[in-house]
Amino acid sequence: MQVLEVQALAPDLAGVALAPRPVPQPGPGQALVRVEAAALGFPDLLMTEGLYQAKPPLPFVPGMEAAGVVVRPGEGSRWQAGDKVIIATLTGAVVQYGVYADAALTPLPAALSFAEGAALRAAYITAYTAIARIGQAQPGETLVVHGAAGGVGLAAVDLGKALGLTVIAVASSAEKRAAVQRLYAPDHVLAGPTGIREQVLELTGGRGADLVYDPVGGDVFDEACRYTAFGGRLLVVGFAGGRIAEVRTNIPLIKGFSVVGVRAGEYGRRFPERGREDMAAVMRLAEEGRIRPHVHSAVPLADWREAYLAMRERRVIGRTVILPHG
Numbered sequence: 001m002q003v004l005e006v007q008a009l010a011p012d013l014a015g016v017a018l019a020p021r022p023v024p025q026p027g028p029g030q031a032l033v034r035v036e037a038a039a040l041g042f043p044d045l046l047m048t049e050g051l052y053q054a055k056p057p058l059p060f061v062p063g064m065e066a067a068g069v070v071v072r073p074g075e076g077s078r079w080q081a082g083d084k085v086i087i088a089t090l091t092g093a094v095v096q097y098g099v100y101a102d103a104a105l106t107p108l109p110a111a112l113s114f115a116e117g118a119a120l121r122a123a124y125i126t127a128y129t130a131i132a133r134i135g136q137a138q139p140g141e142t143l144v145v146h147g148a149a150g151g152v153g154l155a156a157v158d159l160g161k162a163l164g165l166t167v168i169a170v171a172s173s174a175e176k177r178a179a180v181q182r183l184y185a186p187d188h189v190l191a192g193p194t195g196i197r198e199q200v201l202e203l204t205g206g207r208g209a210d211l212v213y214d215p216v217g218g219d220v221f222d223e224a225c226r227y228t229a230f231g232g233r234l235l236v237v238g239f240a241g242g243r244i245a246e247v248r249t250n251i252p253l254i255k256g257f258s259v260v261g262v263r264a265g266e267y268g269r270r271f272p273e274r275g276r277e278d279m280a281a282v283m284r285l286a287e288e289g290r291i292r293p294h295v296h297s298a299v300p301l302a303d304w305r306e307a308y309l310a311m312r313e314r315r316v317i318g319r320t321v322i323l324p325h326g
Contacts, residue, residue: 002324004094004304007059009050013308016048018301019059024099026074033085033100036114037298038066038093038322041122041151042240045311047091056091063093063322067108067117077102084108086117093118094304096324106279109286112293119293119319122264123155124282129264130213130235131159133278139164141210144200144227146193146220147240148186149176149317154294156213157184162290165211168203170196179317183294193241194219200227208232218243230256237262294318300326 001023008015026032044062046052066087070079079085085105092098108117131137143160147153148169160167161184169184170192171177177189188203190196193216200209208229214221217239225247228234234257239245252259268275285291298321299307307320 001096002301003061003096004063004301004322005059006048006062009048009058011049013048013305016062016304016308018304021095023097026072026077026099028075029077029102030074030099031070031077031079031085031102031105032072032074033066033068033087033098033105034071035066035068035087035093035095035098035324037068037118038063038095038324039115039118039122039319040094040307040311040322041065041319042311045308048308054090061092061095061098063091063095064089065118065121066093066098067114068098070105071097074099079105084114084117086121088121094301094322094324096301106283109283111289112286113295115295115298115321115323116293118321119151119295120282120286121279123151123293123319124159124286124291125268125278126152126237126262126264127156127159127213128278128282129267130237130262131156131165131211132163132281133267133274134260134262135211135233135235137163137165137211140166142166142168142204142229143211143213144168144170144196144209144224145186145213146170146224147215148180148189149173150215150240151316151319152215152237153213154180154183154318155291157186158291158293159285160213161186162285168200168209176317183318192220194223197223197227204229211235213237215239216241217245219245221245221247225251225255225257228255228257232257234259235262236260296320298323298326 167186218241
């Protein structure tokens with residue numbers, strides 16, 4: 001079979017190449033899966049240069065999430081041949097066939113395609129953990145989503161609408177704003193990334209936002225401190241803008257809001273029962289058709305480079321997916 005392999009840590013994808021490998025065989029409590037779609041996220045790009053916090057030994061196969069069909073269950077596996085599944089893994093998703101532990105597999109919601117299923121887990125669990133679990137969002141509250149056209153941002157817009165929130169989406173270009181509006185119809189779409197304070201205050205009757213979902217950081221975070229409502233929750237999801245912001249503690253004290261860091265994966269590891277509940281909630285919403293991931297493009301394995309470049313050049317709205325058998 002063919003796999004995508006990071007053979008050396010280097011800029012400009014110089015250490016990444018397609019490579020042949022034998023089809024692996026499952027052991028006890030594992031399953032061999034024919035991977036139909038593998039979703040890429042920004043961490044996968046960072047890992048090609050060793051810039052992500054997780055640094056797997058070389059060579060490694062990139063990709064943290066995928067979807068496919070169980071081909072052969074190992075001894076004692078709870079899966080059966082023909083089961084359609086979503087795969088969660090730190091590495092090893094961009095393959096034609098992969099072996100995964102039973103616990104790494106989740107049933108693919110019937111309402112989703114393989115490509116949509118591959119794009120579901122990481123983005124929507126991040127959004128759900130931030131907004132519903134940690135943010136304790138209540139129907140009717142106002143949610144501001146920054147980076148609304150990116151993978152985690154777009155998921156937050158979709159989820160916010162499903163949870164009955166008033167959603168204000170912020171995106172940097174007219175093309176991205178139009179796409180967000182067309183896909184998930186947030187209540188308001190603002191031009192960002194900054195310069196939105198007065199608009200948020202006006203849209204909320206001067207009160208400010210109950211929740212701010214910030215995967216950008218830097219100047220976006222700084223400004224968010226000025227329009228988060230008293231009793232609000234400013235959810236720190238990432239630093240895609242490049243600068244890690246700082247806040248003087250007198251600001252949240254005087255304004256009465258919370259600054260909360262969100263690491264959904266770590267949250268699930270620390271609180272496994274809550275993590276399982278959150279995953280079940282996301283899968284239920286997907287099964288009911290109340291949320292649906294947006295796949296920006298699905299490219300064959302031979303065109304893997306285009307998928308990475310689209311992420312690097314910030315052309316992706318939602319998630320890019322690789323089709324290993326395409």
